[in-house]
Amino acid sequence: MAENKVTFSDIAKYTCFSKTTISRYFNNPESVTLENQAKIETALKELNYKKNKIAKILASGHSECIGIIMPTLFYDDYHSAMLNQLLSTYPDYGYKFMVFTGHGDIQTERKYIQELLAYKVEGLIVLSHTMPSEELAGYSIPVVGIEREDRHIHSVRSGNYPGACLATELLIQNHCEKLFFIGRDLPATIPSHRRMEAFEDTCDRYQVSHKMYLHKAVNSYEENRDIIMKNFLDIEKNYPKEKLGIFVENDTQAHILLNIILRKYGKLPKRFRIIGFDDSPISRESVIPTSTVGQQIDVIAKTALDILVAEIAERKKRRPNPSAELIHQIITPILHNRETTD
């Protein structure tokens, strides 16, 4: 009952087969007589056999495990949802997941990866921004990045640029006279930087007057609120009459802006139009459901696994031909026109 110590040897003895045949029963059942399959099957039940994957991994080299590196604080809607989606792929792909959360420190993250490698994970999904993709590419296993710098690794991202174009165009169609972008001042290597670029390009294309409010990335709600509060006061002071369209880099921050306005006016005045990005739950669950551009998190997660699993399979072949070309899959975002736009 307590400690199960039934091994292939025991099953072999019990059934008068060899260990090899027992192994075949699991890995290559077709190569075993139906009759003998049945015998083994009952033996497994009789002896209450439990698999030992560790032995299997040591012998075969395949762990059926994937490592995930989450970013510093994944205590936010987007990353939680993504992790959830990644874990949910288990029934489809059979890969188990070992999960680490980085803390922004590259040394530590390196150690995490060494651990993962020591456990013989077959691939890595990296959401943290800490390590340059060049270093990630140097490890001996396939790596897929999600919404991160990806010059040297495969990656999946949402279409930040086209999505941000859609958002900006919606504000323009809403007849906003002046457009604003509020967001973090991100390095150009991070995919969401393109939201900013798309905003500027679209404004230029439609020749709409616009202004950028960029701030440094902060981690707490309070710090974010203080920053966005300043931005909003500045906007109100300088444009007291015009119809204004504000594109906020992500829903978390859009939610903060909305709250600031609601606290002041008790409602969202018609002259302010707001759109966020990500389709985070909070965008639907705000007092005023907020317009946003939807990342298809489920599709992103599934695509990341598709790429990783394919790459893993490729390397298992006799003459592996690891895709020389890096794959940078872009997932089309979806515009959600809700109550903060017309």
Add this chain to the structure above:
Amino acid sequence: MAENKVTFSDIAKYTCFSKTTISRYFNNPESVTLENQAKIETALKELNYKKNKIAKILASGHSECIGIIMPTLFYDDYHSAMLNQLLSTYPDYGYKFMVFTGHGDIQTERKYIQELLAYKVEGLIVLSHTMPSEELAGYSIPVVGIEREDRHIHSVRSGNYPGACLATELLIQNHCEKLFFIGRDLPATIPSHRRMEAFEDTCDRYQVSHKMYLHKAVNSYEENRDIIMKNFLDIEKNYPKEKLGIFVENDTQAHILLNIILRKYGKLPKRFRIIGFDDSPISRESVIPTSTVGQQIDVIAKTALDILVAEIAERKKRRPNPSAELIHQIITPILHNRETTD
């Protein structure tokens, strides 16, 4: 570069020691001369040795891995935060985590646990409510439950009862004439059921008139909103003048109630006082920062690991004496008096 295949044998040859000594260098360094430690150290670097935990686990039986079973949808603040905290214990305890998300199906969850056992995880942390603790207790490894039914396993929970007493008392101190409880109609085995009990008991103790609104558990924001909307309309209709105190079972639902009121009034009228439970981020990040009772998620996570790790250590001893007594640790919650109460 590509495939590292350096083993203890290689190091042993290179240093003219035996594999045993190499093993000792890692697991019992004191038993190796400082001089020889240095020799081995350089050899490791020269040959670029990488650990292989799988071989170690097979030989030693210890995986340094813990399995986590998350509930159906952990796409909610509370469980995301908890998972984050659990994963963050790695630097302190050294245990790695394999994570599964259940989908409410007991068969599937059983399979997940078999997988975990096949990987020789040394312990289990269970947040999902799917499997009865009796079955969980039947597995050969230590199990700690978090905020779940725990009759046959160790567990950590927040003090739902005392916390809910604090919340109810605050509403009473706010001179609310009539008190309401809005929440899910949970089975008595689930710890948060006690929030409801505490509410009723406290109302009785202070002889305050009160009413319960219990609904079935639903998963979407929209369904929740419809239910709470009905509750609120009922409350307003029947008590148009009195000062009312509403204790909502958790912050997610409290946030929904607050939004309903804000949409209607543009502010939170003084005659409505609201308090939630959990200290979810959303409670601080609502338009009106919402009063709540704080679960100390970090403490809960750390305590769960303390218990599990102690139990694992106990079983490694020669004459294990697994605590006959089940540990049910209760973590004191903290009252956060914010803007939705006086």
Add this chain to the structure above:
DNA sequence: TTGTAAGCGTTATCAA
């Protein structure tokens, strides 16, 4: 303090 040798429970390579 160090070494020898027998595991740990599978898979993989031959051969039958």
Add this chain to the structure above:
DNA sequence: TTGATAACGCTTACAA
């Protein structure tokens, strides 16, 4: 279709 045997890379008595 099946079996014997050698890996896989480390730990752990038991010796020295």
